[in-house]
Amino acid sequence: MRDNVVVTGAGCVSSLGIGAETFVDRLLAGDTGIRPVTTFSTDRCRSHTAALLRDFDPGRFLDPMKLRRVDEGGRLALAACRLAIDDACLPTRTDEVGVVLGTATSGLHSTVAHLHKLATEGPTAVSAMGFSNTIGNAAASLCSIEFGLRGPNVTFGQKQASALAAIAFATSGLRQGRASAFVCGGVDDIEERFFRVHDRLRVLSPTDGCQEASRPFDLRRNGIVLGTGGHLVVLETAASAARRGVAAYGEVLGVGCGGSACGLSAWPTEPSGIVRVMRAALADAGVTPSDINVAFAAANSTPTLDRVEALALAEVFGPGGVPVVSLKGALGEFGASGGAALTAALVGLGRGTLPPTLGCEQPDPACPVDVSRCARRSRGHLALINGTADGGAQFCLVVRAASVPRVERRA
Amino acid sequence: MDQLLATQVKEAIVSCLRLPLAPQDIADDIPLFGEGLGLDSIDVLELVLGLERSFGVKITDEQLGRRVLRSVTTIVELIEQTKGQVPATPN
Numbered sequence: 001m002r003d004n005v006v007v008t009g010a011g012c013v014s015s016l017g018i019g020a021e022t023f024v025d026r027l028l029a030g031d032t033g034i035r036p037v038t039t040f041s042t043d044r045c046r047s048h049t050a051a052l053l054r055d056f057d058p059g060r061f062l063d064p065m066k067l068r069r070v071d072e073g074g075r076l077a078l079a080a081c082r083l084a085i086d087d088a089c090l091p092t093r094t095d096e097v098g099v100v101l102g103t104a105t106s107g108l109h110s111t112v113a114h115l116h117k118l119a120t121e122g123p124t125a126v127s128a129m130g131f132s133n134t135i136g137n138a139a140a141s142l143c144s145i146e147f148g149l150r151g152p153n154v155t156f157g158q159k160q161a162s163a164l165a166a167i168a169f170a171t172s173g174l175r176q177g178r179a180s181a182f183v184c185g186g187v188d189d190i191e192e193r194f195f196r197v198h199d200r201l202r203v204l205s206p207t208d209g210c211q212e213a214s215r216p217f218d219l220r221r222n223g224i225v226l227g228t229g230g231h232l233v234v235l236e237t238a239a240s241a242a243r244r245g246v247a248a249y250g251e252v253l254g255v256g257c258g259g260s261a262c263g264l265s266a267w268p269t270e271p272s273g274i275v276r277v278m279r280a281a282l283a284d285a286g287v288t289p290s291d292i293n294v295a296f297a298a299a300n301s302t303p304t305l306d307r308v309e310a311l312a313l314a315e316v317f318g319p320g321g322v323p324v325v326s327l328k329g330a331l332g333e334f335g336a337s338g339g340a341a342l343t344a345a346l347v348g349l350g351r352g353t354l355p356p357t358l359g360c361e362q363p364d365p366a367c368p369v370d371v372s373r374c375a376r377r378s379r380g381h382l383a384l385i386n387g388t389a390d391g392g393a394q395f396c397l398v399v400r401a402a403s404v405p406r407v408e409r410r411a
Numbered sequence: 412m413d414q415l416l417a418t419q420v421k422e423a424i425v426s427c428l429r430l431p432l433a434p435q436d437i438a439d440d441i442p443l444f445g446e447g448l449g450l451d452s453i454d455v456l457e458l459v460l461g462l463e464r465s466f467g468v469k470i471t472d473e474q475l476g477r478r479v480l481r482s483v484t485t486i487v488e489l490i491e492q493t494k495g496q497v498p499a500t501p502n
Contacts, residue, residue: 064431065449124464127427128456 002175006248007399008241009088009234010343011080011185015051015227015331019083023340024347027355028375032330034214034225040192047204047212050190051227051332062146069129070142071113072189073106077139078146080230081183085147088234089246090181096240098151098179100170101140101232102162102186104335106155109191110134139187151179157335160300162186163231164338164387164395168255170235171397180240185232186336195226205301214333215359216299216326217306217367224300227332231339250346250381250401254285260392267305268392271312277394278316278384285398289317292398293380294354294372296341298388299326300333301359305388310367320370322384329358338387342399345383349401354378412439412487419465420486427461428454439484455480466490 010020015033017026033051042048053076058067061079070078081099085092110133117126132138137155144153152173158165163186170182198204205223206212214225233249241248258280260273268274282289295313299306306326313324327341348355356375363371381403387395421434424443428450441447443458450458458480459470468490470476479489 068429068431069453124460128460129453 004238005171005174005252006236006238006241007233007250007252007342007346008236008246008248009084009086009090010249010347011083011085011087011232012229012340012343013053013056013076013079013083014229014231014340015054017054018056020087020343020347024344027327027330027344028348028351028353030356030358030375032358033227034330034332037195039190040195042195045196045199046202046206047199047225049212049225050195051225051229052190053228071107071110071133073103073109073187074133074139074142076187076189076230077101077106077143077232080185080187080232081143081147084183084232084234088236089244090234093148095150096180097149098153098173098182099140099143099149100152100154100156100166100173100182100184101143102156102158102164102166102335102338103136103139103188104157104159104162105188105191105194106139107134107136108194109189112191112193143183149183151182158393158395159389159391160298160333160335161338161387161389161393161395162335164385164397165393167233167235167252167338167342167397168257168395171252171255174235174237181234181236183232184235185230185339185342187230188228188334188336190226190228198226213359214301214329215361216297216301216329216357217310217324217364217369217371218301218360219362219364221301221303221306221364224302224328224333227328227334227337229331229334229336229340231336231343233339233342248402249350250399252397252399253287254281254283254398256281256284256396258394260394262392265390267302267390268308268388269304271308271315273392273394274309274312274386274388275315277396278312278386281384281396281398287382287398289321292317292322292382292384293349293378294323294325294345294383296345296383296385297324297326298386300328307364307366309386309388310369314368319368322370323354323372324357324369325355325372326357327355329360338385338395341385342397345385345399346401349378349381349383352378412484413491416490417483417487420483420490423461423465424458424483427457437483440482443480443482462486468493
């Protein structure tokens with residue numbers, strides 16, 4: 001019989017602040033992480049906003065002599081990893097704990113700096129240490145090195161679904177006995193060129209010259225707003241958590257993975273792939289659609305994905321059959337969004353509250369779902385979390401929040 | 412010791428290793444590695460390349476590296492010694 005997989009810690013370095021409780025407090029209060037970009041110039045861009053880090057001081061988390069060798073993605077990963085480990089009271093320096101990180105952009109800051117040096121000053125000017133940061137798995141490796149986590153170390157690059165891919169893989173790894181715990185989730189930081197390329201390719205709101213905003217499922221949605229943050233959790237076998245005597249935020253009941261085989265950078269144009277993966281996750285969890293109390297959608301304010309995902313949700317749950325939330329109205333779109341959704345689901349439902357879907361003011365009739373536009377009471381503790389990457393990779397989790405919030409049980 | 416050169420060496424060390432301190436905080440004779448400035452083996456490669464780029468000195472083997480990369484003073488000595496070996500450019 002397979003062991004249950006529980007979430008015993010969460011670490012958030014986010015556009016809503018630092019720490020899981022702060023993140024969820026502000027999310028439920030309807031705060032947004034999206035604001036005008038100040039970290040670089042957006043001159044000659046059509047878009048000028050993003051969800052930017054709030055209150056993040058990397059020096060709080062890492063010795064300055066180490067910090068000098070770590071780029072933006074690594075800093076996010078190390079800080080979120082430390083927060084998650086501390087929150088779970090997880091032992092470090094062990095073979096029993098691994099790291100599974102999802103990221104769309106880790107290494108990009110260093111790659112851009114490295115190539116700039118190479119092009120402008122030649123090969124003798126490039127930094128040897130800078131080069132090692134250009135590799136996509138640097139952030140996960142840094143977490144392993146810093147905390148002595150010698151279990152499996154894996155990095156997923158599944159674009160917007162990266163964190164959910166990491167969590168799904170870690171869940172499978174725990175079930176297979178590959179480790180007793182994983183620090184897993186996602187990290188992404190916005191690099192200037194990354195922003196400008198997305199702006200130039202007209203992926204960002206406003207794609208049509210209308211007002212810029214992230215508006216999942218809204219009639220006026222016109223493209224994504226980019227997000228930033230590190231959202232990691234400690235995923236652990238129930239047996240390990242029981243041995244250590246730690247309370248869990250909740251449980252991962254089921255995972256589903258699949259694809260839509262659409263264009264390389266295109267969103268799925270029909271719902272069957274998303275439907276199939278949701279049904280796989282529900283079956284893996286041993287629950288029916290009617291058991292689910294909320295669906296955290298991948299919907300990201302793009303005309304296509306929001307409509308197609310809404311059709312998929314309607315097919316599985318029935319039209320308006322389940323409250324639907326998208327956090328991307330508050331957090332923007334990024335590779336760590338699945339980690340953010342997992343924390344929001346477990347901590348939020350643990351408090352009995354669903355977060356709002358910011359930006360959805362005029363629900364699109366072409367999206368036949370019951371969008372939870374304001375924070376509201378939840379009728380139960382089961383959530384489904386979708387992650388869709390452009391290109392069609394699809395992941396889904398079914399999770400259950402603990403019926404008594406962890407903070408109260410600790411007290 | 413040439414104090415101007417010592418200052419330039421300190422600036423190069425801080426810059427190429429991205430140290431979280433000011434050049435003037437580095438004493439001339441403080442050990443660069445281990446106890447002292449706290450540099451480690453990963454810094455050696457960057458430092459050797461940085462000194463070559465900034466001052467034209469080549470540290471070609473480990474033995475020379477151990478002797479030279481002790482402190483700012485020993486680096487300055489190598490640079491001065493190397494300068495002395497460069498034949499004067501005819502006008």
